[in-house]
Amino acid sequence: MSGVVRAAWRLGAAAVRGRAGRLLSQAAGEGGGGAAAAEGSGGGGSGSREAIERLVREHPVVVFMKGSPEQPLCGFSNAVVQILRLHGVEDYRAHDVLQDPDLRQGIKNYSNWPTIPQVYLNGEFVGGCDILLQMHQSGDLVEELKKLGIRSALLDAEKDQDKK
Amino acid sequence: MRGSLLAAGGAAMAEGPLARTVRSKLAAALEPSHLQVLDESPRHGGAAGAGTHLAVVVVSGRFEGLPPLQRHRLVHAALSAELAGPLHALAIVARTPQQWESDPSVPARPPCLGGSKHERRGDGNGET
Numbered sequence: 532m533s534g535v536v537r538a539a540w541r542l543g544a545a546a547v548r549g550r551a552g553r554l555l556s557q558a559a560g561e562g563g564g565g566a567a568a569a570e571g572s573g574g575g576g577s578g579s580r581e582a583i584e585r586l587v588r589e590h591p592v593v594v595f596m597k598g599s600p601e602q603p604l605c606g607f608s609n610a611v612v613q614i615l616r617l618h619g620v621e622d623y624r625a626h627d628v629l630q631d632p633d634l635r636q637g638i639k640n641y642s643n644w645p646t647i648p649q650v651y652l653n654g655e656f657v658g659g660c661d662i663l664l665q666m667h668q669s670g671d672l673v674e675e676l677k678k679l680g681i682r683s684a685l686l687d688a689e690k691d692q693d694k695k
Numbered sequence: 696m697r698g699s700l701l702a703a704g705g706a707a708m709a710e711g712p713l714a715r716t717v718r719s720k721l722a723a724a725l726e727p728s729h730l731q732v733l734d735e736s737p738r739h740g741g742a743a744g745a746g747t748h749l750a751v752v753v754v755s756g757r758f759e760g761l762p763p764l765q766r767h768r769l770v771h772a773a774l775s776a777e778l779a780g781p782l783h784a785l786a787i788v789a790r791t792p793q794q795w796e797s798d799p800s801v802p803a804r805p806p807c808l809g810g811s812k813h814e815r816r817g818d819g820n821g822e823t
Contacts, residue, residue, distance in 0.1 A: 597810055597822070604813045606805035607784070607821040629813060639823070645771055645778040646785060646821035659821050661787050662763045664802055 578637025587641075591679040592623035593651040595638045600625050607660040608648040614660075614667050618676060619684025653679055710734060711744030713781055717774055721753055724773035728792050729754035739784065739807045748784035748822070750804060754795040763789065784810075784822040 575581065587593050592615070598604030600612045600621075615623065628635035628647055639645055642656040650657050652675055657663070666672040673683040710718075711734065718732045731752040736745040751770065758766045766789035771778060778785065788801050810822055 597813070598808070604808055605810035605822060606807045607786075607810075609808055610805040643768075645775075645823050647823070648821055656764075658764050658767065660805070661802075662767065665763055668802075 576633045576637075577631050578633030578635070578640075580637075580641060583634075583637055583641045586624070586626060587651040587656075588654045590622075590624040591653050591681065592620055593654075594623060594625045594648060595628055595634070595651075596625055596648040597627065597629050599627055604629060605647070607646075610660040611648045611650060611663055614663050614672070617667070617685065618672060618681075619687075620676065620681060652676075713745070713747070713777065714749060717749060717751065717777060717782070720773045720777075721751060721770065725753055725755040725757050725769065727753050727755040729795060735784070735786070735804060738804070739810065747781060749782060750786035750788075750801075752788040752790075752801055754790050754792055756792060758789050758791050778823060782823070786821075 594600075594608075594611055594615075596603060596605070596608035596611060598608055600615075600623075603609035603612050604627075612625075615621070626634060626638075628638065635647070638647070638649055642649055644656065644659070646659055648660055650659070650663050657666070657675070663672065666675065673685060676683050710732070714732050714734045718730065721727065721730055721732070729752065731750075733750040733752075734744060735748045735750050737743045739748045741747045753770060757769065761769070767787050770785075770787050770789060774782065774785070786804060790798075
């Protein structure tokens, strides 16, 4: 990592720690238990920039969600799973942020995006469930999957229809 | 189910303070030609008017030429304080006036699967 990038990252991490400090006091107000969550993405934990960088590059399709594809625990996360399923994409990496408060905070810092779910294609953040839905409806998702070497199941569905 | 009836009745009915703040911040930041702020908190187990789960429809010329990701980022930027605080979930429809004219429909919201009940703080389109 170049010196400039490393310095920028440290600045970002410091800003995050500031925010983490506020979360800590909020958690205390709510009755505690948030201490682990508050210590966010500094220093190489699961919520660190480096750890997340590794995660998003693990596979062409990576999703950070609540629950799992087998059992989504949030309607928006489920929408992402369902859309991917429609396209025949069942082999992807899904990370349950409810299992890991550091990851939950870290992923928001990484993408500078405040909400879950988050979808990454080829290591690049593409958006949440609203955007994925738009991409699905516009046909963009089929194109993006094609770029990743993934053939959308919807293309085959269309082909079958043409045959009839 | 009173909660869902209230939600079905329309957001204007039970617009709490958070939804009002969101509305005025979006109006100021994006000067929309059309703006809807829907409080979906009852559909996620929250109190009507709580404003913890909101859906916004923003139609603004400011979105011209911007891809969806950047449009959503503009909305987030306007609401950064709320998203860092009580606003747990935010669904966004962001269109230019032209797009809205040719398609004024809004996609159906996905049903809640418990999200916040599985964990202290909830999340949306998500959720935080």
